[in-house]
Amino acid sequence: MKNILLLSAACLLFSACLKDDLDPATLTTNPLDLAYDGTPLVVLEHDTVRITENAQGLPQDTIFEQTVRVRTELLSPLTSWTWRITDLNTGQTWNSGSSTSYTTTITSPQLGNTYCFQYTLIVQYAPTKPYSICSVANL
Amino acid sequence: MHLRCDSYGKAFATAVWIAAVFCVLPMNTAQAQTSGKLRLLVDPGDSYEFVVDHQFRMQQREVELTTGPHHFSFWAPKRMVVDTTLVVEEGRTKSVVLYLPYSKDYLVYQRELQQYQRTMRKYRVIPAVITGGAALFTIISYSKAKKAHDQLEEDRTAYDENRSPTRIDVLKYETIPADKDDFKKANTQYLVAAGVTALFAGATVYLYHISGKIPQPEFIDNEKLRFDGLTWVPGPQGGTWMGGITWNINR
Structure with missing residues (x-):
């Protein structure tokens, strides 16, 4: 009787301790979370400065292009998004389609200047973590 | 307290047997025609015993006896010994209803x-x-x-x-x-x-x-000891005479 009671009490006390080790502040692994701190979801593909020509083959204009892409392997297969781009130099913001990559273009850039853009994926009408990517306009 | 006297008991039993053979039985034979029956309706009905005329211990519902008064001592487990005299009438069967009260x-x-x-x-x-x-x-x-x-x-x-x-x-x-x-x-x-x-x-x-240290009460049926002491009880080795004295020191 005594042993049974002691054993059952000990079992109740020690074998079933439950711990709460879930801290919302440490939840940063979902790429769609604003607090995501894993591998960047948006990365720079390439940045170029090119000179356009007119019909006579003469130099017409200089164009700066910055191409970024979404690392789709980090997202669930059915995730869809749209782009929101902010020019950090001017503060201008615009939205774009749902392609995997996106190219920002600036006509007649100041060569040697740094152009920074903030890319945000909009998923189900809500923004994800923004990524700022800067490039120097060099020929 | 019980008194056991095997050797004296055997001698006395033999004497009683001889007396029964030469004296009691012829008388019974002579009086066999004047007998009657008693039908005993005793509560509790399944376990009572009785002693007739301080001699014969029985356990049955009906008893045939010679006419006249007979002494009965009734007893059942947990019950008191009840002494009474019942009169047997010639050629009749009388029913006797008796309730044995619980012993103190x-x-x-x-x-x-x-x-x-x-x-x-x-x-x-x-x-x-x-x-x-x-x-x-x-x-x-x-x-x-x-x-x-x-x-x-x-x-x-x-x-x-x-x-x-x-x-x-x-x-x-x-x-x-x-x-x-x-x-x-x-x-x-x-x-x-x-x-x-x-x-x-x-x-x-x-x-x-x-x-666990509190003792469980134990029932000692002193009335049984008293009842057993009323008669001679045959044992496997012959017989013993038993007497019982009860002294309850709690009161």
Whole structure:
């Protein structure tokens, strides 16, 4: 009787301790979370400065292009998004389609200047973590 | 206290036998025509015994005797010995209804037994029931705490699998804190319940131990000793004469 009671009490006390080790502040692994701190979801593909020509083959204009892409392997297969781009130099913001990559273009850039853009994926009408990517306009 | 005198008993039994053969039996034969019957309706009906004329111990419902008065001593387990004289009438069967009252010793034993059972209930049953209830409450509390814990695990899985930033925000800043609060409350309740159960269990063990030292009342049927002392009881080695003296030192 005594042993049974002691054993059952000990079992109740020690074998079933439950711990709460879930801290919302440490939840940063979902790429769609604003607090995501894993591998960047948006990365720079390439940045170029090119000179356009007119019909006579003469130099017409200089164009700066910055191409970024979404690392789709980090997202669930059915995730869809749209782009929101902010020019950090001017503060201008615009939205774009749902392609995997996106190219920002600036006509007649100041060569040697740094152009920074903030890319945000909009998923189900809500923004994800923004990524700022800067490039120097060099020929 | 019993007096056993085997050698004297045997000699006396032999003498009684010779007297019966030469004196009593011829008389019985002469008087056989003047007999009657007694039908005994005694409560309790299944276990009573009686001694007729301080000599013959019997256990039957009907007895045939010579006419005239006969002394009867009735007895049954837990009952008093009742002495009475019954008159047998010639050629008739008389029914005798008799209730054997419970013996004083048995009534005292019953009272002591009830007191003992009440004490045992107080020392064993009630604490055990309370401990059982506390254990049940602990199990229920644990179940709630486990459920709340499982909900947190589900929240973690939901965070990993969610494809909506809005829902992730709601999950992180509303759902999970609320679920954590629920878990904290349930876990606290469980730990308190487990502690209380352990205390009750300890108290139950202690009371169980204490109550084990209380002696259980024992019934000694002194009326049986008195009844057995009324007659000669044959044994495997022949016979013994038994006498009984009862002195209750409690009163």
